[in-house]
Amino acid sequence: MLDSLKRTWIITKREFGAYFATPLALVFLIIFVALTGAFAFYVGNFFDRNQADLTSFFVYHPWLFLLLVPAIAMRLWAEERKTGTIELLMTLPLSPGEAIVGKYLAAWAVIGVALVLTFPMWVTVNLLGSPDNGVIVASYVGSFLTAGAFLAIGSCVSALTKNQVIAFIIAAMVCFLLLMSGMDLVLNAFRGWAPQFVIAAIQSLSFLSHFEDFSKGIISLPALIFYLSLIGFTLFANRIVVDQKKAA
Amino acid sequence: MPALIEADTLIKSFGSIKAVNGISLTVMPGEVLGFLGPNGAGKSTTMKMVTGFLEPDSGTARIAGYDVQEQPIAAKARLGYLPEGAPAYAEMTPASFLRFIAAVRGFRGSDAQRRVDAAVEKTGLHSVLHQSIETLSKGFKRRVGIAQAILHDPQVLIMDEPTDGLDPNQKHQVRELIREMAKDKAIIVSTHILEEVEAVCSRAVVIDKGRIVADGTAEDLRQRAPYHGAVAIRVATDHAESVVQALQRFSSIETIETVGKANGHLQLRALPKNGMSIAAEVTQAIRESAIAVEEIYVERGKLDDVFRQITTSDQGGGHA
Numbered sequence: 112m113l114d115s116l117k118r119t120w121i122i123t124k125r126e127f128g129a130y131f132a133t134p135l136a137l138v139f140l141i142i143f144v145a146l147t148g149a150f151a152f153y154v155g156n157f158f159d160r161n162q163a164d165l166t167s168f169f170v171y172h173p174w175l176f177l178l179l180v181p182a183i184a185m186r187l188w189a190e191e192r193k194t195g196t197i198e199l200l201m202t203l204p205l206s207p208g209e210a211i212v213g214k215y216l217a218a219w220a221v222i223g224v225a226l227v228l229t230f231p232m233w234v235t236v237n238l239l240g241s242p243d244n245g246v247i248v249a250s251y252v253g254s255f256l257t258a259g260a261f262l263a264i265g266s267c268v269s270a271l272t273k274n275q276v277i278a279f280i281i282a283a284m285v286c287f288l289l290l291m292s293g294m295d296l297v298l299n300a301f302r303g304w305a306p307q308f309v310i311a312a313i314q315s316l317s318f319l320s321h322f323e324d325f326s327k328g329i330i331s332l333p334a335l336i337f338y339l340s341l342i343g344f345t346l347f348a349n350r351i352v353v354d355q356k357k358a359a
Numbered sequence: 360m361p362a363l364i365e366a367d368t369l370i371k372s373f374g375s376i377k378a379v380n381g382i383s384l385t386v387m388p389g390e391v392l393g394f395l396g397p398n399g400a401g402k403s404t405t406m407k408m409v410t411g412f413l414e415p416d417s418g419t420a421r422i423a424g425y426d427v428q429e430q431p432i433a434a435k436a437r438l439g440y441l442p443e444g445a446p447a448y449a450e451m452t453p454a455s456f457l458r459f460i461a462a463v464r465g466f467r468g469s470d471a472q473r474r475v476d477a478a479v480e481k482t483g484l485h486s487v488l489h490q491s492i493e494t495l496s497k498g499f500k501r502r503v504g505i506a507q508a509i510l511h512d513p514q515v516l517i518m519d520e521p522t523d524g525l526d527p528n529q530k531h532q533v534r535e536l537i538r539e540m541a542k543d544k545a546i547i548v549s550t551h552i553l554e555e556v557e558a559v560c561s562r563a564v565v566i567d568k569g570r571i572v573a574d575g576t577a578e579d580l581r582q583r584a585p586y587h588g589a590v591a592i593r594v595a596t597d598h599a600e601s602v603v604q605a606l607q608r609f610s611s612i613e614t615i616e617t618v619g620k621a622n623g624h625l626q627l628r629a630l631p632k633n634g635m636s637i638a639a640e641v642t643q644a645i646r647e648s649a650i651a652v653e654e655i656y657v658e659r660g661k662l663d664d665v666f667r668q669i670t671t672s673d674q675g676g677g678h679a
Contacts (some may be wrong), residue, residue: 358407
């Protein structure tokens with residue numbers, strides 16, 4: 112068990128370094144911080160709202176993640192397959208699960224760094240007034256978990272193809288559908304023929320409604336279970352895809 | 360001593376193509392097995408199954424006694440593997456890449472550093488240690504791949520075309536390295552280069568269309584060459600007839616054929632009957648008849664000819 116954690120950590124360290132060895136992580140961090148700020152101030156009218164909270168900041172996170180997380184995830188496995196390093200990785204004395212979790216955690220950590228770098232927003236709002244910091248913490252947790260769920264999907268999709276652009280597009284599409292699954296856009300495609308419980312199930316997959324819980328300051332158990340089980344399940348699927356596709 | 364590499368009737372299909380069709384191998388410590396075959400014969404697929412990267416449709420593979428599918432971590436810990444094309448993380452430097460491999464293999468601190476240093480020393484990577492791997496020449500990339508494979512001094516070493524892309528000096532170095540390590544390890548080396556088999560391998564296995572078509576030493580293979588043991592004679596055209604007559608009386612000689620004609624000389628070739636040695640008879644006959652021959656030598660048979668003869672599949676395409 113301890114050895115397993117050690118190996119996972121070694122993979123995470125290497126992968127995290129790989130993000131920063133190329134401009135990828137830097138570009139991601141700059142764009143994320145710049146866009147979250149720009150959306151909060153110009154689209155969300157942070158100042159005009161005259162409220163000391165970060166609602167106008169967090170509300171755009173899922174939409175930014177929709178674009179940026181597949182960009183972080185697309186290389187995870189597609190690149191290993193394209194360059195053949197997957198053969199090296201899979202013949203080292205570690206389990207595929209350790210490799211998958213290790214790589215996933217590295218990408219998630221990059222997103223974590225991006226969220227940490229938005230701290231000036233938090234400082235600003237605390238200087239301007241006295242916001243409910245509990246709500247802000249919960250919102251950060253929700254934001255990080257949403258990114259994590261998108262990332263797991265992106266990682267799984269990335270193992271399906273050697274082509275990073277295809278991985279990006281499919282991951283973004285799947286994430287979009289999940290994000291919108293509580294909305295009529297998606298639900299109307301099922302209404303009329305699918306039984307009610309199916310529609311209810313699809314509706315319950317909606318990221319937006321779960322994310323809303325967090326942005327109201329509620330870290331609810333169902334929402335936590337939703338995100339963590341989605342991540343767990345998707346990474347499990349990721350393992351199967353890697354096993355199936357590694358040699359193709 | 361138990362075998363370090365055991366493959367038992369490995370079978371693998373890709374769609375309707377049977378890439379590997381029942382290959383069994385054992386390699387003992389101290390053996391260097393040359394793995395030969397045309398492109399698409401199933402060499403790489405076999406190696407991928409032996410290393411545990413690919414799961415066979417049926418059959419088993421064991422490394423140092425550990426089944427690669429049942430006990431993959433124990434098996435892989437005892438295995439050094441250079442995959443086809445020597446893949447490595449392009450953005451890393453050889454130094455950081457080798458440290459990563461050492462860490463995954465469970466080496467820590469000074470022990471890890473010692474192992475990295477030794478692998479760097481053996482593969483001559485000093486000059487490029489801190490350059491990113493993507494900027495390295497093909498030869499250096501290959502050496503990085505070899506360095507990661509030998510880093511943990513494994514009992515079993517499997518290398519897919521280790522000298523591909525190296526210049527003659529580097530090829531020589533790598534062959535020296537393989538010979539050095541061969542003492543107590545079991546090594547499989549796949550190659551296209553037949554001279555390599557003679558240079559480093561104690562045994563050669565030739566596969567074609569997913570099956571083993573020959574298994575033996577380089578010398579065993581040579582004996583299957585069409586002109587193995589034949590005696591070539593170059594003589595002035597005027598004397599050719601008397602040479603043929605002098606040789607015809609030997610029952611050990613099957614036929615005497617004329618190979619070519621140039622500058623007033625005839626090139627003859629005496630073929631022995633079923634592998635008998637005829638060199639002594641031929642030289643004696645020529646000495647007795649007092650004919651001046653320009654040149655006389657025993658043909659050893661070309662491995663290339665043997666290779667072409669026993670592998671008949673189309674070149675290229677399919678899974679290598």
